[in-house]
Amino acid sequence: MVNGTVIPLEVRDLNAWYGTRQVLKNVSLAVRPNEILGVIGPAGGGKTTMLTCLNRTLELAGGRSEGIVRIEGESVDKVDPNELRRRVAMVLPLPVGLPMSIYDNVAFAPRMVGVTNRRELDEIVERCLTQAALWDEVKDRLDQLGTRLSGGQQQRLTLARALSTEPEVLCLDEFSIAIDPVTTMRIEAVLVELKKQISIVLVTNLLQQARRIADRTAFMLLGSVIEEAPTEELFEFPKDKRTHDYVNGKFG
Amino acid sequence: MSAVPTPRRKQRRVASAASRYTEKAIEALIYLCGLSAIAFIVAIFVFIGREGLGFLVTHLVEMLTSTDWSPTQDPPVFGIVALLAGTFWCVGLSLVFSVPVGLGAAVFLSEFAPPRLREGLKVIVELLAAIPSVVWGFVGVMIINPGLQAMGARIGLNGLNGAILLALMTLPLLVSLGEDALRAVPETYRQAAIAMGATRWEMVWRVLLPAARRGLLVAVLLGVGRCVGETMAVLMATGHSINIPKGPFDPVRTITATIAAELGETVRGDAHYQALFALGVLLFLITMAVNFVADFALRGRRTR
Numbered sequence: 150m151v152n153g154t155v156i157p158l159e160v161r162d163l164n165a166w167y168g169t170r171q172v173l174k175n176v177s178l179a180v181r182p183n184e185i186l187g188v189i190g191p192a193g194g195g196k197t198t199m200l201t202c203l204n205r206t207l208e209l210a211g212g213r214s215e216g217i218v219r220i221e222g223e224s225v226d227k228v229d230p231n232e233l234r235r236r237v238a239m240v241l242p243l244p245v246g247l248p249m250s251i252y253d254n255v256a257f258a259p260r261m262v263g264v265t266n267r268r269e270l271d272e273i274v275e276r277c278l279t280q281a282a283l284w285d286e287v288k289d290r291l292d293q294l295g296t297r298l299s300g301g302q303q304q305r306l307t308l309a310r311a312l313s314t315e316p317e318v319l320c321l322d323e324f325s326i327a328i329d330p331v332t333t334m335r336i337e338a339v340l341v342e343l344k345k346q347i348s349i350v351l352v353t354n355l356l357q358q359a360r361r362i363a364d365r366t367a368f369m370l371l372g373s374v375i376e377e378a379p380t381e382e383l384f385e386f387p388k389d390k391r392t393h394d395y396v397n398g399k400f401g
Numbered sequence: 402m403s404a405v406p407t408p409r410r411k412q413r414r415v416a417s418a419a420s421r422y423t424e425k426a427i428e429a430l431i432y433l434c435g436l437s438a439i440a441f442i443v444a445i446f447v448f449i450g451r452e453g454l455g456f457l458v459t460h461l462v463e464m465l466t467s468t469d470w471s472p473t474q475d476p477p478v479f480g481i482v483a484l485l486a487g488t489f490w491c492v493g494l495s496l497v498f499s500v501p502v503g504l505g506a507a508v509f510l511s512e513f514a515p516p517r518l519r520e521g522l523k524v525i526v527e528l529l530a531a532i533p534s535v536v537w538g539f540v541g542v543m544i545i546n547p548g549l550q551a552m553g554a555r556i557g558l559n560g561l562n563g564a565i566l567l568a569l570m571t572l573p574l575l576v577s578l579g580e581d582a583l584r585a586v587p588e589t590y591r592q593a594a595i596a597m598g599a600t601r602w603e604m605v606w607r608v609l610l611p612a613a614r615r616g617l618l619v620a621v622l623l624g625v626g627r628c629v630g631e632t633m634a635v636l637m638a639t640g641h642s643i644n645i646p647k648g649p650f651d652p653v654r655t656i657t658a659t660i661a662a663e664l665g666e667t668v669r670g671d672a673h674y675q676a677l678f679a680l681g682v683l684l685f686l687i688t689m690a691v692n693f694v695a696d697f698a699l700r701g702r703r704t705r
């Protein structure tokens with residue numbers, strides 16, 4: 150609890166392994182309500198693995214974990230994994246338009262939980278596409294295949310799909326790695342708008358992206374969180390020398 | 402002054418001409434290989450067609466309207482409706498078994514089986530594919546025959562028996578082509594569905610099967626093509642009785658079985674002989690049409 154409010158997502162002493170190789174070491178992090186938590190660090194540091202612990206997909210990737218992950222104070226092990234994945238939405242690095250219509254892409258998850266009313270689905274589709282800044286571009290061709298959209302549009306479609314489950318926490322894993330700078334900026338603006346309603350974990354390979362929109366930022370290196378601080382503080386006055394070197398481009 | 406460069410230039414021209422010739426020759430050879438494949442198919446069709454096409458054209462109405470196939474009677478009757486019915490009955494009935502089982506096994510292998518089990522099962526499936534047709538015929542006569550009789554069939558050699566054999570024979574094709582089609586679906590589709598809270602089954606049902614439907618359709622169509630042309634097993638197992646089947650336990654006879662059983666008894670060039678070749682032409686056209694549709698489905702890009 151922070152000032153009496155429930156912490157949306159909290160990780161405490163999390164360890165993870167692929168086989169016998171440990172890739173997360175006593176990771177502790179918390180996402181506060183209505184904030185963007187940036188996570189930065191060189192490749193292979195365990196950022197993606199940490200995210201897979203949040204929605205319990207680590208085992209599907211062949212790993213296992215020990216430690217505490219809580220969503221709104223409740224251990225994720227006690228939540229049905231499919232339910233959990235609707236509450237902790239995930240946007241993966243590569244844009245994925247599923248091979249069905251744009252409409253069906255966004256209506257996919259609501260349909261799975263039993264929404265069949267056409268007007269209700271219409272509303273969800275419009276709301277999510279609008280939130281993802283894609284509505285204006287596709288509203289006249291919702292029955293077109295999602296796979297036909299450009300990369301940047303598909304990543305916004307992916308974001309719209311993630312929002313269709315009305316998640317409490319939205320996680321993004323290096324979402325801009327395969328898309329153009331203009332779309333990247335548009336999605337960043339979307340995220341700033343979204344955090345009024347939900348909490349966001351933003352794993353990013355772009356230091357400047359964390360700096361632009363993250364409220365707090367954590368630096369991960371070789372499976373450990375080295376330092377976590379308000380973003381400006383982490384970039385301007387890092388306490389750890391390794392953080393200092395990384396944010397100043399001295400290694401990567 | 403120009404005495405030195407001239408021979409050099411000539412030399413160069415000769416060399417490049419030589420290499421151009423080898424290139425041309427190789428090109429021609431490759432072209433020839435491609436052509437010969439087509440030529441064989443054309444030659445086969447010409448051979449069957451020369452004996453049967455004329456008969457097919459002149460007797461088409463009789464063949465397609467009569468259910469009576471009595472080629473040795475005087476005057477002979479060449480109705481093939483019952484034979485066509487026998488063929489499509491067996492093929493259709495076999496699909497009822499082979500499609501759910503084959504594609505189900507493909508889904509299991511590609512999505513649910515642990516790697517060790519998958520490799521083991523694939524070896525078994527490949528062994529299944531190596532069993533010759535005539536051995537399946539034995540299985541039909543010695544195992545399925547008494548089995549069906551125990552289930553209440555008057556005659557154990559019947560359409561259902563042939564259909565079961567055809568299903569078993571096409572399973573390997575369906576399983577391996579089906580698995581290929583499913584594995585060709587990008588991993589990111591699976592991850593995206595799971596990330597939205599889909600269960601494994603929902604992911605398979607709502608994303609994987611629709612995404613792979615072209616490849617799966619091709620697998621089924623190639624299976625159909627194989628079934629239509631299958632001879633020995635159905636000859637042995639279907640009861641060899643010219644009959645429009647009214648139920649699965651009715652004995653039937655297929656086009657292939659008719660050709661195989663009767664060709665030896667004919668006199669070269671007589672009406673019966675020509676009629677059998679006409680059946681061959683028909684068979685050829687049917688399997689070609691099926692393969693053509695499969696090819697079209699595979700190449701088509703339009704999905705809506």
Ligand SMILES: Nc1ncnc2c1ncn2[C@@H]1O[C@H](COP(=O)(O)OP(=O)(O)O)[C@@H](O)[C@H]1O
Binds near residue numbers: 197199211
């Ligand atoms: N499915 C996997 N199986 C085995 N090792 C993996 C797997 N995924 C990641 N790893 C390893 O775990 C470590 C952390 O990877 P990852 O979490 O992807 O880091 P990051 O996202 O920070 O680049 C890396 O050394 C990587 O090679």
Ligand SMILES: [Mg+2]
Binds near residue numbers: 196197322
């Ligand atoms: Mg990563």
